[in-house]
Amino acid sequence: MNEKFFNLSEEKRVCIINAGYRIFAENSYRKSPVSEIAAEAGISKSLLFHYFRNKKELYLYLLKYAAEITFTYLNDYRCYEEEDIFEIMLRGLTAKINMMKKYPDITRFTLRAYYETDAEVADEIKALIGRTASYGANSSKLKLDPAQFKDGLDLEMMYNDMYFASEGYLWENTRSGIIDVDKAERDFRKMINFWKLLYLKQE
Incomplete structure (x- = not known):
């Protein structure tokens, strides 16, 4: 990658x-035309290849940057300073929705990348996902006190339920192209x- 990109x-x-x-969010890796990326960015294809040697380098940079910028937003919203699961969820969702104001298609891109199977990039995607998995909170890292929740509740399933519901909400909003x-x-x-009403013990 040419350092002049950062200049x-x-x-x-x-x-x-x-x-x-x-462009990568709307197509598979193989079917994403670099010429369309350049045109939408308002530069020539040759200039884009001046910054990135080839499509693969651009794609992997975008994936790595998505992980880094997500971590930055989560950190800025102090998601990792909280122990209350519901406050963590609120801060995390608020961070992501504000991130998408600046990067509207980042969520669609990362989701498509997660399922990308093209041999040219699949191994690198898997390695990047493995290295960045620790960026976000997950159920095994959260300090959940079972005494706060309804008896017999599977806390991991509860977390997954909230996580996938919130990610689904974000996905639907990015599809509309308008983020309020x-x-x-x-x-x-x-x-x-x-x-809270569903999962917490009620006093």
Whole structure:
């Protein structure tokens, strides 16, 4: 990768990154035309290849950057400073929805990348996912006190239920192409209040 990419203005770099996320999110790796990424970014294909040697290098950079920027947003919203599972979920969802204001197609891209099977990139994707798995909280790392929850509740299943429901919400919103951050936060709070009634012991 050419270091001159990082000498571009942030606005131009974000434009190129977002063009890559959108095109790769809508197509498989093999069927994603680099020419369309360049056109959407407002640069020539040859200039794009000046910054990235080939499509594979661009793709893997975008995947690595997605993990890094997600961690940055989660850290900025202090998700890792909380122990309350519901506050963690709220902060995490708020962080992600605000991240998508700047990178609208990042969630669709990462989801498609997760299931990408093209031999040219599959091994690198698997390695990157393995290295970045620790970026996010998961049920095994959370300090959940069973005494706070209803008797007999499977805490891992509870966490997975909340996690996949929230990711599904984000997925549906990215598909629409319009992200209303204020509405999303209101919806998240309603979801979390519902989960509290569903899972916590009621005094």
